[in-house]
Amino acid sequence: MDASRGSQDDLTDPPIIHLIRQAVQGKTKADRQRASRFIAETLATHDRVKAVREKVVTALLQEIREMPISKHVSHCGKSFQVSPFEYYATCPKCQEHIKVRGISGHPDIEDVFDAVFAWLHKPGASAIVERRRQQLNDDL
Numbered sequence: 001m002d003a004s005r006g007s008q009d010d011l012t013d014p015p016i017i018h019l020i021r022q023a024v025q026g027k028t029k030a031d032r033q034r035a036s037r038f039i040a041e042t043l044a045t046h047d048r049v050k051a052v053r054e055k056v057v058t059a060l061l062q063e064i065r066e067m068p069i070s071k072h073v074s075h076c077g078k079s080f081q082v083s084p085f086e087y088y089a090t091c092p093k094c095q096e097h098i099k100v101r102g103i104s105g106h107p108d109i110e111d112v113f114d115a116v117f118a119w120l121h122k123p124g125a126s127a128i129v130e131r132r133r134q135q136l137n138d139d140l
């Protein structure tokens, strides 16, 4: 499809402007229909992406709210608690150094916290955080 090309100002206008122009002023009815269909498909995709994003963010917020202070680890029949942010722990029974985080190889909720912890080290962040914590306390 060539609906996004053909105008003199290709380099300055966003592609959607060209598509709209093509949908309205396309040389043939087929050109106009193709551009209109592409616009409709793009908007539908945008709506689906937006809906998925909202679901992901909602689920992420729920996970953060429910994040425990410690997590349960089992090794050689013994169970113990560790910080959810520790990558390794020592088994109290066999003293083995065991990996307790990052086992899946995929980003996890703990990685979200780490990103926030890293953000907290930005210059000026502590004043913003303190103000926001106060606002959250006031809302309770």
Ligand SMILES: [Zn+2]
Binding pocket: 075, 076, 091, 092, 093, 094, 095, 096
């Ligand atoms: Zn053990």
